[in-house]
Amino acid sequence: MAPKTGLWFIGARGSVATTATVGALALTAGLTRRTGCVTDLAEVAAARPPGVADLAIGGHDVAGDSLPKRAEALADGGVFGVELARAVHDGLTRVDARIRHGVASSGPHDGQHTGSEGPDEGTQRDAVERISRDLAGFRAAHALDRVIVVDVATTEPPVDVTPELSDLDALERALAAGESPLPLSSLYAYAAFRAGCPVVAFTPSPGPRLPALGQLAERMGLPWAGSDGKTGETLVKSALAPMFATRALRVRSWASYNLLGGGDGRALADPVTATSKTATKGKGLTEMLGEPVDGPLHIDYVDDLGDWKTAWDMVSFEGFLGTRMSMQFTWQGCDSALAAPLVLDLARLVARAHQVGESGPLGALGFFFKDPAGEGGHDLAGQWRALTEWCGRLGGDR
Amino acid sequence: MAPKTGLWFIGARGSVATTATVGALALTAGLTRRTGCVTDLAEVAAARPPGVADLAIGGHDVAGDSLPKRAEALADGGVFGVELARAVHDGLTRVDARIRHGVASSGPHDGQHTGSEGPDEGTQRDAVERISRDLAGFRAAHALDRVIVVDVATTEPPVDVTPELSDLDALERALAAGESPLPLSSLYAYAAFRAGCPVVAFTPSPGPRLPALGQLAERMGLPWAGSDGKTGETLVKSALAPMFATRALRVRSWASYNLLGGGDGRALADPVTATSKTATKGKGLTEMLGEPVDGPLHIDYVDDLGDWKTAWDMVSFEGFLGTRMSMQFTWQGCDSALAAPLVLDLARLVARAHQVGESGPLGALGFFFKDPAGEGGHDLAGQWRALTEWCGRLGGDR
Amino acid sequence: MAPKTGLWFIGARGSVATTATVGALALTAGLTRRTGCVTDLAEVAAARPPGVADLAIGGHDVAGDSLPKRAEALADGGVFGVELARAVHDGLTRVDARIRHGVASSGPHDGQHTGSEGPDEGTQRDAVERISRDLAGFRAAHALDRVIVVDVATTEPPVDVTPELSDLDALERALAAGESPLPLSSLYAYAAFRAGCPVVAFTPSPGPRLPALGQLAERMGLPWAGSDGKTGETLVKSALAPMFATRALRVRSWASYNLLGGGDGRALADPVTATSKTATKGKGLTEMLGEPVDGPLHIDYVDDLGDWKTAWDMVSFEGFLGTRMSMQFTWQGCDSALAAPLVLDLARLVARAHQVGESGPLGALGFFFKDPAGEGGHDLAGQWRALTEWCGRLGGDR
Amino acid sequence: MAPKTGLWFIGARGSVATTATVGALALTAGLTRRTGCVTDLAEVAAARPPGVADLAIGGHDVAGDSLPKRAEALADGGVFGVELARAVHDGLTRVDARIRHGVASSGPHDGQHTGSEGPDEGTQRDAVERISRDLAGFRAAHALDRVIVVDVATTEPPVDVTPELSDLDALERALAAGESPLPLSSLYAYAAFRAGCPVVAFTPSPGPRLPALGQLAERMGLPWAGSDGKTGETLVKSALAPMFATRALRVRSWASYNLLGGGDGRALADPVTATSKTATKGKGLTEMLGEPVDGPLHIDYVDDLGDWKTAWDMVSFEGFLGTRMSMQFTWQGCDSALAAPLVLDLARLVARAHQVGESGPLGALGFFFKDPAGEGGHDLAGQWRALTEWCGRLGGDR
């Protein structure tokens, strides 16, 4: 049976998208195990989502190297085996042929965005139309039931929420007037929603999280999920912080240092862009511990490390009778290998949510995100419970 | 209003008991904060347990130094402030006067116990009587509603479960015949149950966990809880292992090293005794991860470290497409400061359970233990939920 | 016999100076061991420096709390025992009475210094005179052979080396003209040299390191040593980096993170001031490894940590056949306890150098510094050898 | 020009020997950099040793897999690149053809050795002859000036030093009488010396270190070096311990934990064999710190880790005024990649020593060993100095 669900990457030739594509091909061909695939655990599989083999992959990107070349580079960096990359070479070539040139600049605008020339395609309105056409073409070519748009493009800096970004009607007027009010990630999300596609924001970029975008999703009856995949230090934090809280131990400071290379590391080496990430990383701790906690949070680019992230955290806490103690951890993970299966999980679960008619931000998917949209907290165990309960309900549907 | 609940320590002059006693006095006098006191978190306080100020403390020990002297030594080691120890000096002297000489040897026996002479008090039956008398005397002297017996004595080696230890009637016959079938911790538990007292097994010693003892508790309609307080590395494990499991990451090995000094460290430096502890420490991982996991587990005695434990764990795991990653943590905690508030928590919650008529092993208290007796798993978040739900029910009672 | 050597602190009520003073009093009274005192190791004692008991202590500061109060606060923070602080209380009061009000602002000036008002004392020339008078008064009052001035005041930001700071004659003209060309640390060093006193720059501030000051020391025939005491992470680096170099292992990146509280931490929380420290900390690695090495270097202020510094370093290196490996370390040290004995060592050794007629920057003292002035490299073992050879020569003198 | 120096491995198909052989071939073919090769640093190259391209490699082993197969397995484990292994495939096949079957059992004997049957070749005397013949054949076939025998075979358990092992004449008598007094590593060393070959003991096995063997080397005028390559934790210790010593900091405890897989890990999982290693690892600390230091030392086998060793050390130390501090480090190294270049270094330097007529234990090579034979201490910087001074002298020769 032919695949029925489309998975459309924004940033389709990036490390995360390439690893997810390699993985989807390898899983479909039975070349690898399902390690890391949350959706294949019984409690989540209960939702009856589409299988990985049911996914047709395409996407937008603005950069040069082909998927097979990107895969080779990732294999050289140890993200997966050289043999595996070779085994899926032909599949990668096929997916690569479905990648369309994306939108490289958010166009002429009044202030906060920095691109100085107009968008390559004229106004943002024109760009939206082109993106929507690409999505519709993909759906038609593969006779897909639905297409899930997943943003794994380079992180953008945060934006100020102007009136056009707060209110859908104001946004529509601005676009109609030929203005360029949207940051790129939100331009993609806007086009996706307009084309009837659910959205997954795996990056900390604004994307669907601007109020005007949320209103559009609601109006279109579309589900979406975000934001910023929780794959390393923040994941560990969300497992550990509740331990301190439920044991009534007072965390006095929590320092977080991250070293990483790769494309993502390079983007986050820009201090303004990094604030997007440090903001989403920082949010959960206060909520989980019940009070704000002191301590630095750095992300440092070290070219040498490639896709391999090392995070070191130092937690200083106080126990009974004021006794001071501490805990440190070092996390040495491969970022793309951690992110890729989650991207497949999210596409499958959001597809299932769309199928059963859910709409708006899917709080039950908070388990996957640093900065969960919708209802729900940051603690991992609570998120797991919310996820599995939701999956149970979804599985009962239809 | 006078205290209504008795807290009777086996090992009343040890580090844990002394710290708990200092803490209870300091809290009652308003000299310190409730940091580390789980029972004072809203979700647990919902059970309406007795307050710390409602506890009258006494106990058994077999060693020399008085409580004020022990407290001074602990303050010198940094477990709590020198000033605090001074401030509660008089209270400690009063509690010290209530400490009775315990049972130092399990008596003459057929094989497995190593004490070569008879019990100082004759047969185990005589010892039971003496302990029960001490408990009854304590209850009467302070007009207590109930007395909770908490074992914080030196860890014992594991025992083979003989027929006398498996069946209450066989046990009774052996005791009646003047035999000494019980390890010391179980002798205390036996006497406590006989005296109508609930028991908390904070050590990994056999205590109430032998089948014959469980039958006795059931017959007497008494609740009990155990075993082995979860205060450091195992605590962290129970917060972290579910993270790997719910993210479908395959743990390949988990190495655990513990360095500690103090009396507890000295006892565990004996390899046979240590198996009690390494056994209870190891149990949870397999259950939480769904498969057995390779990796050494050591407890090493380093005199220099005193009551300060350093644990280092190294987790090697596999993610998507077989990628190998790792996580390490270092835990630097003060063992007695971590254990002491839990001991107060347990006494208060078990007292409340007794009041509302619960009996048998209290699985809902698994949150506090390395090797939980009764129903329930090892993962900390699940244990927290079970605890708070139970507390909600208890609070509704009467 | 009365003390013959004066030790004059700039920053006499800071953590380092207070700890050094407590230590000198405790050692003199036989209350503590010589742990941490390099000068009492045989190879260094060979230089025949004055003993700790031969030191008379005084100094300048601009802040309020008395030495006994500062000592109490440090004892509360665990830098030394509460009892010890009490035992030397009277001695501290005596030293405190010898502390003079220092110079709080570098005065009116043309640009780079930020103090907006004039120096409390008028021109820098006036300030120099006042400082010199204080030094002469101290020498006379205690009939001292010599006075060593040790800068342990708050770290200053770096300065641009203007012509007045590069050339002694230009400097003299500017001072004569009522200008304020000198940063504060160099103002103190200028006054010290003018008063015939050797100088130890324990901070990364410019102090005696400006060319004009070096010329002055030379002209006066005075020895000096600096700069920035090597007490933690940089110390470890200088022991470890040569291991990689002599084993032909290629260090690819070396990340250094520092967490500390205390007054020093607060000063270094200012990013401009911190560049003084990060500059001196970074210098050695390139020299020791033979090539520049990538990697971040942060110093973060965490109030909660007080005088206790935690540093975490991550070294990524390459071995035979390109194999990638790594090493991490965590250093948990008490900054003032590490610095204080070195301050006493330096005063004693510089006094001895002065006695035997050495002048200019003492490269043989590079062992003690992050950024050694004078001849010599950064590797610790080489510095140790240079130090002990020099001490051997000094001991032979006279 | 044809190679002039033979390098004969005992354990020629083990991980270390295979990696060294791959490296020698790759360096000769210009396929890799000289990272990790100490002998190519200017100060050591000054000795004018033979080049890597001047080495002809052969050896003994008793196990099955061919060198190309072993290399493939090591490449899969990440020790070096898969491409590199392929590039040297033919060279490996050629070396493999020169590997002779070694001696698998030390033969019938009086007590301490555990092999129950006779040596495969009859008496130890016969075995010696066979080994010597193999060495002579290798030298002749390649017209070599000399052959250096390097023991990188499986670690043996320690032996009791019987009279035959203490005195050469007693040993000769026992061998002549058909006895089997020698442990295998010493049997090989005996045969090598008899054949006029210098020996390098890269393992902690007894090898040439038994007194009788030392006498034999002396009598034959042969140099030898050992023992137990210093490649990981002990290397770091020898860089760090002098830091504590020269700073007069008192180390209170030093705990050392090692996790490793691979063949070496498996051998060391045997507690008796492990004592060979823990003994050589432990020796240096006392010497470097000037007093014995408390703390556990474990080597644990974790299959999953393969050739990758993780060591964690925790140093607890005391500074000025008794302040307690600590340092931890984690070393994550590839054991064979660390050992292999040292093996080449040692063969080249011992060949040069032989050429210039040195004999006996070469203390100047202590830099390379955990348990240096001959004169010299354990501290790395001192060993480096001794090595480079010796190299300077050797370079001047002839």
Ligand SMILES: NC(=O)c1ccc[n+]([C@@H]2O[C@H](COP(=O)([O-])OP(=O)(O)OC[C@H]3O[C@@H](n4cnc5c(N)ncnc54)[C@H](O)[C@@H]3O)[C@@H](O)[C@H]2O)c1
């Ligand atoms: N890997 C993780 O663990 C992880 C976790 C959370 C979030 N993320 C986020 O996922 C994103 C991708 O990470 P990565 O490591 O794959 O980065 P990457 O740099 O390898 O890939 C980003 C891709 O986006 C493309 N791109 C840039 N601008 C675009 C545009 N305007 N339109 C279309 N494509 C565009 C780039 O050309 C590149 O191919 C980042 O934003 C990162 O922060 C990653």
Ligand SMILES: NC(=O)c1ccc[n+]([C@@H]2O[C@H](COP(=O)([O-])OP(=O)(O)OC[C@H]3O[C@@H](n4cnc5c(N)ncnc54)[C@H](O)[C@@H]3O)[C@@H](O)[C@H]2O)c1
């Ligand atoms: N501190 C923790 O974090 C922690 C956690 C879990 C379990 N535990 C367990 O708690 C127990 C106490 O630990 P500690 O650090 O206080 O040890 P400790 O050595 O300081 O105290 C043990 C006390 O028990 C007494 N004792 C020994 N035999 C006795 C007997 N037959 N009858 C009565 N008293 C006896 C000893 O005299 C001593 O006073 C240990 O078994 C330990 O394993 C402690």
Ligand SMILES: NC(=O)c1ccc[n+]([C@@H]2O[C@H](COP(=O)([O-])OP(=O)(O)OC[C@H]3O[C@@H](n4cnc5c(N)ncnc54)[C@H](O)[C@@H]3O)[C@@H](O)[C@H]2O)c1
């Ligand atoms: N502790 C270490 O390990 C270490 C190592 C290397 C360098 N240092 C340097 O030593 C210095 C002192 O460190 P600390 O921890 O004692 O800091 P601190 O903040 O406790 O003390 C600094 C003292 O300097 C005084 N001061 C400030 N301005 C002054 C002025 N103009 N004249 C006279 N006194 C003045 C302050 O009032 C204060 O008492 C810092 O510069 C620090 O960077 C410390």
Ligand SMILES: NC(=O)c1ccc[n+]([C@@H]2O[C@H](COP(=O)([O-])OP(=O)(O)OC[C@H]3O[C@@H](n4cnc5c(N)ncnc54)[C@H](O)[C@@H]3O)[C@@H](O)[C@H]2O)c1
């Ligand atoms: N890798 C390091 O960093 C390092 C450091 C110091 C010492 N060493 C020592 O080097 C030795 C080799 O380590 P490895 O990792 O290569 O181990 P390995 O198990 O991979 O190799 C050992 C080889 O010795 C062979 N062997 C066993 N008995 C033999 C015999 N009687 N005659 C001839 N060959 C025999 C085995 O068949 C095997 O091929 C070990 O003793 C180890 O302790 C290694």
Ligand code: NA
């Ligand atoms: Na990435």
Ligand code: NA
């Ligand atoms: Na400081």
